[in-house]
Amino acid sequence: MAWVLEANGAVEGSAWLPAPAAALPGAAEVHVWRASLDQAVPRVGALLETLQPDERERAARFRFEDDRNRFIAARGILRDILARALGSTPGAVRFVYGPWGKPALAEPAAGDLQFNLSHSGGLALYALTCGRAVGIDVERIRPEVMREGIARRFFSPREVAALERLPEAERCAGFFRCWTRKEAYVKATGRGLLLPLDSFDVSLAPGEPAALLGTRPDPAEACRWSLMHLEPGNGWVGALAVEGHGLRLRCFEWAPADSPA
DSSP: OOEEEESSSOTTSSOOEEOOSOOOOOTTEEEEEEEESOOOHHHHHHHHTTSOHHHHHHHHTOSSHHHHHHHHHHHHHHHHHHHHHHTSOGGGOOEEEOTTOOEEESSOOTTOEEEEEEEETTEEEEEEEESSOEEEEEEEOOGGGGGGTHHHHHSOHHHHHHHHHSOHHHHHHHHHHHHHHHHHHHHHHTOGGGSOGGGEEEOOSTTSOOOEEEESSOGGGGGGEEEEEEEEETTEEEEEEEESSSEEEEEEEOOOTTSOO
């Protein structure tokens, strides 16, 4: 796999480009946007105004204000990013949903724009491509998860063995590298629970490139995909899965269009 990185360095670093006013990915590009969901109350109110009635209803069901505001921010920022790519307005963006809840644009878009989003705590990542499937995942690193036996329940035997070979101090990071890569790939396929998590293998060792190592029952499936490790902030880890190889990856830091330059 070959990636061409355009962010003043590797994605594993902290260099993210300023948000552009307009950004439609090229045919061989992947755009990843990073955004804080802990926005000021006036900004949350402005983002709420761009949501559709069904999204507002979902927001109203949250019991706690912080969770409600983060949901509004996540959806409103998604709309803003898509509007920039489409040359539209955030409120005009319409979604449809796949059988497992993956959102897509309701109307055909220039270049067959595809997208995916993920958020954990107060951080969100958004991925955009044209004409190729994409999935993204971000997780806040929580060491207590390692004590819940999730790896043995959901990872493949190859992944469990690789995790157990790591020194104790490396296992938490290895667990989250594996988890986010698996989630990103599942989301990219759009198959949800139809794709058993132990039916494919991903890399997880420190210093090992992110990769889809094996897929069952079709071994050739692994060759269709690229994986990328992401470290979008201290205490978070993420992963990107996309169809194809030799892609240019551009990373942006979201800011409102009316923010000072």
